[in-house]
Amino acid sequence: MQKKYLLLENFLVKFLQNEVYKTGFKKAVLGLSGGIDSAVVALLAKKAFDKNLLCLMMPSQFSSKESIYDAKELCEKFDLRYEIISIEPMLKTFITKDMDNLRIGNLSARIRMTILYDISARENGLVIGTSNKSELLLGYGTLFGDLASAINPIGDLYKSEIFEFANFLGMTKNILNKPPSADLWEGQKDEEDLGYSYENIDIVLKELIDSRRNLSELIEEGFDENLCNLIVKKIYQNQFKRKLPIIAKVSERSIGHDFLYPRDVKL
Numbered sequence: 001m002q003k004k005y006l007l008l009e010n011f012l013v014k015f016l017q018n019e020v021y022k023t024g025f026k027k028a029v030l031g032l033s034g035g036i037d038s039a040v041v042a043l044l045a046k047k048a049f050d051k052n053l054l055c056l057m058m059p060s061q062f063s064s065k066e067s068i069y070d071a072k073e074l075c076e077k078f079d080l081r082y083e084i085i086s087i088e089p090m091l092k093t094f095i096t097k098d099m100d101n102l103r104i105g106n107l108s109a110r111i112r113m114t115i116l117y118d119i120s121a122r123e124n125g126l127v128i129g130t131s132n133k134s135e136l137l138l139g140y141g142t143l144f145g146d147l148a149s150a151i152n153p154i155g156d157l158y159k160s161e162i163f164e165f166a167n168f169l170g171m172t173k174n175i176l177n178k179p180p181s182a183d184l185w186e187g188q189k190d191e192e193d194l195g196y197s198y199e200n201i202d203i204v205l206k207e208l209i210d211s212r213r214n215l216s217e218l219i220e221e222g223f224d225e226n227l228c229n230l231i232v233k234k235i236y237q238n239q240f241k242r243k244l245p246i247i248a249k250v251s252e253r254s255i256g257h258d259f260l261y262p263r264d265v266k267l
Contacts, residue, residue, distance in 0.1 A: 005168035016048040027125030034067030105184030109145025126150040139238020159198040
């Protein structure tokens, strides 16, 4: 296990450096929530960019006090450069009485990403993503909010693997042991929203995605039918979140259809 995560760490640090430097940038910016995903990315980015990494904490009136405390503790332990920008004034401007938790959560995520991209322009750096593979497959994130980024080093790691990787990286105990939460409203917990633990979700996801098993096979073998159906539904329902906007083809060479140069193409 140690060797696996040592190789993974080395690979992802090089990945971050290569993908940022090839664009001509030297710096990176990320949102540090106090959760395990952004904390893992912060530790990888610290190794990749050292003082050229900036972590942003963006609490709202709905954020738990523990989130900022845990994020600060991580920054102090690993000498991470950080700033705190409250989104409370901006949220108060937009929130109306008829808004439910989901709308407030989406608004919060998009305000945070707006700030991240603005600060990235100030820093002349790239925004690093912090969404894991489980979240991406389930669509458990906000389009143009926390799902937005220039590059993502952990998008191919399941949530259960993130916990193991975090432990290998020497993650602070508060972050390692807290229940997963997007911290979008008071008392919000990811696994309560989903109805199942990430451990159980990831077992099914690995069978469906990595092993290319089909739904009927898993149900016949005794997997939880409700869980399997829920996962398949979410994967298909949220495919639009994993794709760039679809452009209607009306010319000879349309972007995304025929104009398919590599991301880092050079003249």
